[in-house]
Amino acid sequence: MLQDIDYPISVQFDFDEGAFSPVKTRSDRRVSDLKMMFHDQDAVQRALAAGDPLVYQILYHPFATSKSDMALGVSRIFPGRIGDEYYMTKGHIHERDDQPEIYFCVKGEGYLLLQTAGGEFRAERWTPGTISHIPPMWAHRVVNTGSDMLVFVASYHLSAGHDYRLIEAKGFRQMLVERDGKPTFVDNGRW
Ligand code: PAN
Ligand code: ZN
Numbered sequence: 001m002l003q004d005i006d007y008p009i010s011v012q013f014d015f016d017e018g019a020f021s022p023v024k025t026r027s028d029r030r031v032s033d034l035k036m037m038f039h040d041q042d043a044v045q046r047a048l049a050a051g052d053p054l055v056y057q058i059l060y061h062p063f064a065t066s067k068s069d070m071a072l073g074v075s076r077i078f079p080g081r082i083g084d085e086y087y088m089t090k091g092h093i094h095e096r097d098d099q100p101e102i103y104f105c106v107k108g109e110g111y112l113l114l115q116t117a118g119g120e121f122r123a124e125r126w127t128p129g130t131i132s133h134i135p136p137m138w139a140h141r142v143v144n145t146g147s148d149m150l151v152f153v154a155s156y157h158l159s160a161g162h163d164y165r166l167i168e169a170k171g172f173r174q175m176l177v178e179r180d181g182k183p184t185f186v187d188n189g190r191w
Contacts, residue, residue, distance in 0.1 A: 005065050013074075015106065018074070018076055025059075029056045029057070031044060031053055033055075037167070038082040039175060040083030042083070055077065055078060055080070060072070061073075071154075071160075077108070077110070077149065078149055083177075085177050087144050090141070090167065090168075091172065092164045092167060093138070093139040093167070096161055099157055100134055101140070101154060101160070103134060105129065105150070106129075106152060108128070110150045111145065115138065116138055119173060123185065126150070172188060173187065173188055174188060175188050
């Protein structure tokens with residue numbers, strides 16, 4: 001029996017737009033919201049002075065009932081770079097150590113970066129249609145290395161919690177930068 005449901009149960013995804021509706025909340029992340037994540041701090045200052053561009057948006061819809069609570073998030077990462085480093089999400093690890101997540105790349109191209117607190121690192125190449133499972137206790141970040149918007153759908157439990165401290169402190173072991181016009185992995189000197 002359906003009761004205590006926060007309607008609507010369904011939302012409609014538009015593949016051309018890379019967005020669904022209705023949206024409960026939309027958050028914008030600008031360079032100023034993730035300035036410590038980029039390695040080239042001079043380039044960060046130039047971007048801030050040039051109007052603090054939008055890096056990504058998160059469209060969010062909680063599906064909450066009295067007995068369960070899944071979250072749907074769609075992230076839309078714009079194409080661009082700060083210096084030579086591609087636009088990306090901040091990246092976080094879930095506060096609860098038993099909480100995984102599913103990511104589904106629907107548009108664009110890039111990489112999913114995964115990393116444990118101990119520094120084990122993985123990168124998965126993404127094209128439209130790639131569906132990735134993020135295991136519990138792995139930090140996750142998505143990098144847009146393409147020339148169009150990268151859009152992915154995320155589904156996770158509302159109680160997972162987001163802890164940004166580990167990634168704010170040191171970042172991921174490797175960064176994605178443009179070299180000779182191509183996305184290239186380079187070691188992050190903070191590790
Ligand atoms: C996603 C992320 C979203 C934005 O919904 O929250 O892609 O990335 P940051 O939270 O790292 O800025 C998710 O992984 N939720 O758990
Ligand atoms: Zn997550």
